[in-house]
Amino acid sequence: MSVRKRTWTTPSGEERSAWVCEYTDAGGKRRRKTFKLKKQADQFASSAAVEVRQGVHVADSESTTVEEAGRLWLTGARVSNLERSTVEDYARLLRLHVNPLIGQTRLNMLTISRLRAFEDELREKGRSASMTRRVLTTMSTLLAEAQERGLVGRNVARDMRSRRGGGEGRHQGKLKVGVDIPNREEIRALINSVSGRWRPLILVAAFCGLRASELRGLRWVDVDLGKREIHVRQRADRFNAIGSPKSVSGERTVPLPPMALNTLREWKVACPKGKLGLVFPNMSGNVEVLGNILKRGLHPAWVAAGVSIDTGKRDKKTKPILVAKYSGLHALRHWHASWLINRKEDGGLALPPKSVQERMGHSTIAMTMDTYSHLFPRGDDEAELAEAEASVFG
Structure with a gap:
């Protein structure tokens, strides 16, 4: 040297x-x-x-740019049969958030300070805290692939410490009952207001906790009405393509509560027939589009139940225009998790974290606890402390 x-x-x-x-x-x-x-x-x-x-x-001549490394990474993702919607999400992140800001930087010129400056630039240009985290996670995965290809010697994204003092981000990350998670009264009102072809879907979503993609891909052969359980074995992505669950843990068996069970029995007679044998198909028997479920089924049901928000606007008949308080099917999945977690005296099942993980189909217990740990009973309530103390001293 x-x-x-x-x-x-x-x-x-x-x-x-x-x-x-x-x-x-x-x-x-x-x-x-x-x-x-x-x-x-x-x-x-x-x-x-x-x-x-x-x-x-890695010498300059052996390295490449972030943009070119991203193209190689996406090619590898497609060849490995990664779900189409996932690859499209990655491509969108690179196209909108990575390439315009850091795409022409050579990989071997990336340092922790350069990546930190990139993070700051993302925030300054209006990206949310959650989007910034997603972009940095994508960069880490991209660099790991480039490292295996010999295009860079170090994954600086993996070495970069997460920012501390991000109280606002952590606060936003906690799901709140009445904001992100419907409360018990809202769920009761929803169930009482929904009817027709949407009623069985919403009941299964709320009381079985299936993801929207799992509901759209559910087949009758995977519903055992005799044993009162659903076997989750496939899902339908945003392009209506049928594939495997999101992870190995996503393939699971969940019990059917009585109301959902009886509704499914009635629905099986009226359900549109199709070669896919789906439980919740469109009227032609094919995979139902998520947008139709929301716009024609869930959102009107929330509004009819009185769980809505006044937009402050008026229609042609001068009636107030109301929108659903909860916009996605995932709110019902969150409610299901809270129902599994809550104490029996509060109307829940009081299941332990591992059981909640298995019912929800999370890949790790860490995912369950990161999302729902604040909903579990603390176990240090005054009455419980007093009872525990009394058991020690007789």
């Missing part, structure tokens, strides 16, 4: 100079990198020497 000054004369007779760092990489190949200042060359020589010893150095 040597640093020297190089001087030359241009064709016009002008004398110029630069500093050159010459070294041999881990593969025994001679490398040269030119700098304007000696300080820059010395700094590179120091860091490159360490990287060469550790076997993680």
